[in-house]
Amino acid sequence: QITLKxxxxxxxxxxxxxxxxxxxxxxxxxxxxxGVGWIRQPxxxxxxxxxxxxxxxxxxxxxxxxxxxxITKDTSKNQVVLTMTNMDPVDTATYYCAHRSYxxxxxxxxxxxxxxxxxx
Amino acid sequence: xxxxxxxxxxxxxxxxxxTISCSxxxxxxxxxxxxxxxxxxxxxxxxxxxRNNQRPSGVPDRFSGSKSGTSASLAISGLRSEDEAxxxxxxxxxxxxxxxxxxxTKLTVx
Numbered sequence: 349q350i351t352l353k354x355x356x357x358x359x360x361x362x363x364x365x366x367x368x369x370x371x372x373x374x375x376x377x378x379x380x381x382x383g384v385g386w387i388r389q390p391x392x393x394x395x396x397x398x399x400x401x402x403x404x405x406x407x408x409x410x411x412x413x414x415x416x417x418x419i420t421k422d423t424s425k426n427q428v429v430l431t432m433t434n435m436d437p438v439d440t441a442t443y444y445c446a447h448r449s450y451x452x453x454x455x456x457x458x459x460x461x462x463x464x465x466x467x468x
Numbered sequence: 469x470x471x472x473x474x475x476x477x478x479x480x481x482x483x484x485x486x487t488i489s490c491s492x493x494x495x496x497x498x499x500x501x502x503x504x505x506x507x508x509x510x511x512x513x514x515x516x517x518x519r520n521n522q523r524p525s526g527v528p529d530r531f532s533g534s535k536s537g538t539s540a541s542l543a544i545s546g547l548r549s550e551d552e553a554x555x556x557x558x559x560x561x562x563x564x565x566x567x568x569x570x571x572x573t574k575l576t577v578x
Binding site: 387394395396397400408409410411412444446452453454455456458459460461 | 470501503505507511512513514515518519522524556558564565566567568569570571572
């Protein structure tokens with residue numbers, strides 16, 4: 349059974365750096381074709397894809413946020429970390445991590461999400 | 469405003485068939501697979517359709533997907549009250565070099 353869970357601060361000050369950790373179980377990020385991604389959703393708004401890291405350490409980031417995002421993995425700890433610099437109130441959102449399935453080419457299991465508020 | 473355009477709302481009565489559209493362009497929908505998600509209130513999204521028209525195991529065959537040119541559609545037949553949710557299309561965009569989600573469609577079961 350695949351499970352994922354996001355963890356990190358619930359409140360971030362403007363200009364600070366956000367660090368979120370996705371801790372997962374039920375799969376290995378060293379398995380061919382597997383990936384873990386991050387997606388966010390501002391309150392009452394649509395989903396927005398942020399970043400994806402693959403089993404081979406290939407990384408993809410949203411072009412509009414690429415300069416602010418870093419995604420890394422620690423296969424031994426079953427964790428993926430997303431950092432986002434220079435946080436702004438418009439970055440207030442629920443942040444999800446998700447398992448990218450080799451079979452479906454897509455995010456088939458998601459964490460429950462964590463709400464991050466950016467406010468002074 | 470999303471690159472992938474979905475109607476903000478849709479509705480139907482129990483038992484009806486409802487379709488939700490997703491309009492894009494040659495750099496996204498036309499040249500890549502389309503995926504659909506269902507998001508029930510207060511929960512994480514759930515994958516409904518992958519590779520245009522395939523259902524993951526456990527997804528009822530009441531849900532179907534299709535694609536033609538720069539547009540895609542999700543159809544829900546035999547509408548049920550538990551289908552009331554937000555629905556999102558998703559695909560890759562070759563020009564932007566990133567993954568896109570549509571703006572979402574809120575489905576109401578009357």
